[in-house]
Amino acid sequence: MDIIIVTDLDGTLLDANDFTFDVIHKDIIELIENGIEFIPVSSKTRMEMMSFCSELGVKTPFIYENGAGFSINAEASNKTDIIVGMAVDELVEIWNKVIPDELKASCEFLSNQSLDDCNAILGLSGEPLRLALERSYTALFTFNGNETALAALYHHAESAGLRLQKGGRVFCLSGMHNKASFIEFLRQQNDRQPKKLIIAFGDASNDIPMLNAADIACIIPSPTGSQLPPEVITTTKITASQPAPMGWIESAEAALALASDIGDVNYG
Numbered sequence: 001m002d003i004i005i006v007t008d009l010d011g012t013l014l015d016a017n018d019f020t021f022d023v024i025h026k027d028i029i030e031l032i033e034n035g036i037e038f039i040p041v042s043s044k045t046r047m048e049m050m051s052f053c054s055e056l057g058v059k060t061p062f063i064y065e066n067g068a069g070f071s072i073n074a075e076a077s078n079k080t081d082i083i084v085g086m087a088v089d090e091l092v093e094i095w096n097k098v099i100p101d102e103l104k105a106s107c108e109f110l111s112n113q114s115l116d117d118c119n120a121i122l123g124l125s126g127e128p129l130r131l132a133l134e135r136s137y138t139a140l141f142t143f144n145g146n147e148t149a150l151a152a153l154y155h156h157a158e159s160a161g162l163r164l165q166k167g168g169r170v171f172c173l174s175g176m177h178n179k180a181s182f183i184e185f186l187r188q189q190n191d192r193q194p195k196k197l198i199i200a201f202g203d204a205s206n207d208i209p210m211l212n213a214a215d216i217a218c219i220i221p222s223p224t225g226s227q228l229p230p231e232v233i234t235t236t237k238i239t240a241s242q243p244a245p246m247g248w249i250e251s252a253e254a255a256l257a258l259a260s261d262i263g264d265v266n267y268g
């Protein structure tokens with residue numbers, strides 16, 4: 001049995017504050033060299049994911065903008081990507097039509113905010129901030145209403161075929177896709193080959209569908225110690241004892257040991 005790792009980046013593999021991962025860089029390369037398929041899955045844009053791959057030094061496939069697009073061949077242009085997302089203009093047009101004004105007043109899209117404000121919200125500046133704001137299939141916003149207003153916002157959006165997802169720092173408006181969109185595709189693609197075991201890694205609520213679609217879910221706690229409530233994860237789960245990036249490799253090792261117990265794993 002072969003193994004596919006699908007992993008969120010910010011706060012899961014990358015340090016939640018400074019987005020570094022150098023302490024586990026060598027370990028990740030080792031996993032890839034040992035034949036594990038490694039697919040980063042993030043709300044990041046295509047350009048940000050390419051920048052991550054170049055930092056990693058490996059041209060891996062990746063899934064971007066919360067499951068809107070799948071770059072299967074990182075060597076190729078975006079023309080070979082599989083896209084299930086809706087263009088931003090279209091999303092905003094529907095949003096403007098269906099969301100009541102009093103709810104809109106509690107939402108502020110990053111595209112309408114100053115670079116200084118975006119810097120404070122996303123913790124990015126310069127080129128990384130520019131790449132994060134150049135979105136094709138998702139729009140990021142902050143929300144300052146109460147829980148009741150948030151529930152109403154979810155209801156109006158979903159009734160109109162829009163999806164809202166909460167990431168570590170902001171809300172994300174998109175079409176009806178999520179980080180699990182391509183997990184089924186990955187399984188089906190390998191239908192005629194020996195079964196593949198999927199290990200997913202995440203830290204925030206927008207990772208839950210991906211974690212639950214995997215065979216083994218690795219939950220990474222935040223630096224403050226808060227973590228996804230274990231009861232929302234319905235598959236076999238491992239919770240790291242420390243935040244990213246060390247929590248990532250700790251739970252990867254535990255998941256691989258578990259995978260060896262589950263089946264005839266072709267690894268190493």
Ligand SMILES: [Mg+2]
Nearest residue numbers: 008010011203
């Ligand atoms: Mg995250």
